[in-house]
Amino acid sequence: MTDRFDAVVAGAGPAGAQCARDLARRGHDVVVFETEPEEEFPRQSNKSTAGTFPSMLSSFGIPDDVVMNYTDDVVLESPNGHFVRDQPGAVLEFADFKRYLVRDGREQGAEYRFDSRVSKPITENGEVVGVRYDGDREAYADVVVDATGPAAPLAKALDVVDLERENQAIGVEYEMEGVDVEADGYADLTDAMMLRLDHEYAPGGYSWIFHTGGDTAKVGLCYLQNEAHREYARDGMGIDDYLQHWLDTDPRFADAERIEGEVHRGSAHVQLPGEMSTDGFMAVGDTVPTVDPLWGEGIHTCMKSGRAAAATADRCLMLEEVDTSAERLSVYDDLWHRDVAPSVRTRLLMTRLLYLASNERYDELMADLSRLDGDTLSEANDGNPRAILRLLHLGDLPLLARFAREQLAR
Numbered sequence: 405m406t407d408r409f410d411a412v413v414a415g416a417g418p419a420g421a422q423c424a425r426d427l428a429r430r431g432h433d434v435v436v437f438e439t440e441p442e443e444e445f446p447r448q449s450n451k452s453t454a455g456t457f458p459s460m461l462s463s464f465g466i467p468d469d470v471v472m473n474y475t476d477d478v479v480l481e482s483p484n485g486h487f488v489r490d491q492p493g494a495v496l497e498f499a500d501f502k503r504y505l506v507r508d509g510r511e512q513g514a515e516y517r518f519d520s521r522v523s524k525p526i527t528e529n530g531e532v533v534g535v536r537y538d539g540d541r542e543a544y545a546d547v548v549v550d551a552t553g554p555a556a557p558l559a560k561a562l563d564v565v566d567l568e569r570e571n572q573a574i575g576v577e578y579e580m581e582g583v584d585v586e587a588d589g590y591a592d593l594t595d596a597m598m599l600r601l602d603h604e605y606a607p608g609g610y611s612w613i614f615h616t617g618g619d620t621a622k623v624g625l626c627y628l629q630n631e632a633h634r635e636y637a638r639d640g641m642g643i644d645d646y647l648q649h650w651l652d653t654d655p656r657f658a659d660a661e662r663i664e665g666e667v668h669r670g671s672a673h674v675q676l677p678g679e680m681s682t683d684g685f686m687a688v689g690d691t692v693p694t695v696d697p698l699w700g701e702g703i704h705t706c707m708k709s710g711r712a713a714a715a716t717a718d719r720c721l722m723l724e725e726v727d728t729s730a731e732r733l734s735v736y737d738d739l740w741h742r743d744v745a746p747s748v749r750t751r752l753l754m755t756r757l758l759y760l761a762s763n764e765r766y767d768e769l770m771a772d773l774s775r776l777d778g779d780t781l782s783e784a785n786d787g788n789p790r791a792i793l794r795l796l797h798l799g800d801l802p803l804l805a806r807f808a809r810e811q812l813a814r
């Protein structure tokens with residue numbers, strides 16, 4: 405059985421669903437293939453803590469009813485310190501959010517086919533012209549978008565991405581009740597998203613408590629499986645053991661219990677993207693990969709990449725003679741670097757350096773953050789080298805030397 409569309413999107417995550425929403429709104433004939441069955445959607449793909457910021461909600465018209473809790477602060481924590489920044493945010497119910505994107509996309513005219521697993525691209529004369537799904541079924545389109553997250557069956561087959569295990573961050577989280585968000589000796593986590601740098605619990609990564617109202621919170625951790633992780637990891641411990649160790653030893657969880665069935669896990673690659681498009685094809689979201697290396701914020705960046713791909717495809721499909729050649733679609737790569745993740749290279753380096761630092765250095769970092777003004781912090785977070793230098797000490801020289809050696813080895 406064959407079908408023909410203007411655009412085929414593989415994967416109904418934030419990136420693919422947003423791309424389909426935008427294309428449908430522009431009047432294009434778009435179909436989204438999603439591997440999970442609709443009755444259970446999202447099941448395995450319900451993976452995200454879904455902490456985000458008002459700019460995402462307003463840019464993409466996301467309604468309040470998918471927000472579990474509006475937050476006021478972002479808190480950074482180290483083993484013996486913390487830093488509080490007044491910054492409004494929102495913790496979404498990720499499953500409701502994904503279902504909303506599908507519903508709204510359909511209202512705009514996009515077609516969704518659930519329980520439909522895309523397996524490979526169909527090419528003619530080196531150009532992508534469609535996809536094979538559910539075994540031998542085929543769908544043809546002027547432009548094909550891989551938005552399947554790290555699975556990336558199309559982008560991998562086309563050699564558009566090379567996702568490396570060394571750069572794969574893995575994460576797990578539980579939704580919990582009975583969490584003490586106002587515990588003595590810690591920052592007040594009421595209506596806050598807290599990220600903790602502490603190798604005891606997340607070697608080579610970070611852990612988090614995102615308040616979801618009352619005594620409930622999302623509690624999780626993630627780490628990259630790289631040198632920093634190997635240096636700080638304990639023998640025989642896997643990611644679930646680290647989360648359990650945190651739950652067993654942090655007094656804020658003394659009376660806490662897991663909410664049944666509410667466990668989220670997944671992975672994302674943290675590496676520099678290469679090419680993101682070729683003839684008739686674009687890769688978006690975590691397939692590229694697009695998640696922010698430093699703090700794992702992927703929803704907003706993935707939505708932006710879906711929008712950049714839709715804008716590029718729209719331009720190609722509106723030409724008098726449709727042209728989705730690699731040259732035309734490379735505009736998407738430019739938009740990605742300009743609008744989606746402008747300082748990705750610096751942020752990647754900052755991430756590798758940050759996760760190499762010791763717990764003692766994390767305590768110092770909290771003190772440094774409290775001493776610096778808000779503008780410098782924003783600039784450092786945006787990758788401004790001068791602002792980052794203000795966070796470094798003379799005592800960091802051995803760390804920087806090691807970092808430089810590891811970068812050269814890469």
Ligand SMILES: Cc1cc2nc3c(=O)[nH]c(=O)nc-3n(C[C@H](O)[C@H](O)[C@H](O)COP(=O)(O)OP(=O)(O)OC[C@H]3O[C@@H](n4cnc5c(N)ncnc54)[C@H](O)[C@@H]3O)c2cc1C
Nearest residue numbers: 415417418419439452454455522553575670689690702703
């Ligand atoms: C534990 C964890 C916590 C996170 N917390 C946050 C956070 O707090 N804030 C934030 O902004 N980001 C967070 N992220 C990152 C964010 O969730 C991701 O960056 C984002 O979901 C990626 O969107 P995507 O659309 O690219 O891919 P995905 O969300 O992975 O969606 C891909 C979709 O494709 C489908 N699919 C896969 N293979 C196929 C196939 N072969 N055929 C058809 N369909 C297929 C999947 O079922 C899925 O629905 C977190 C990630 C993890 C793992």
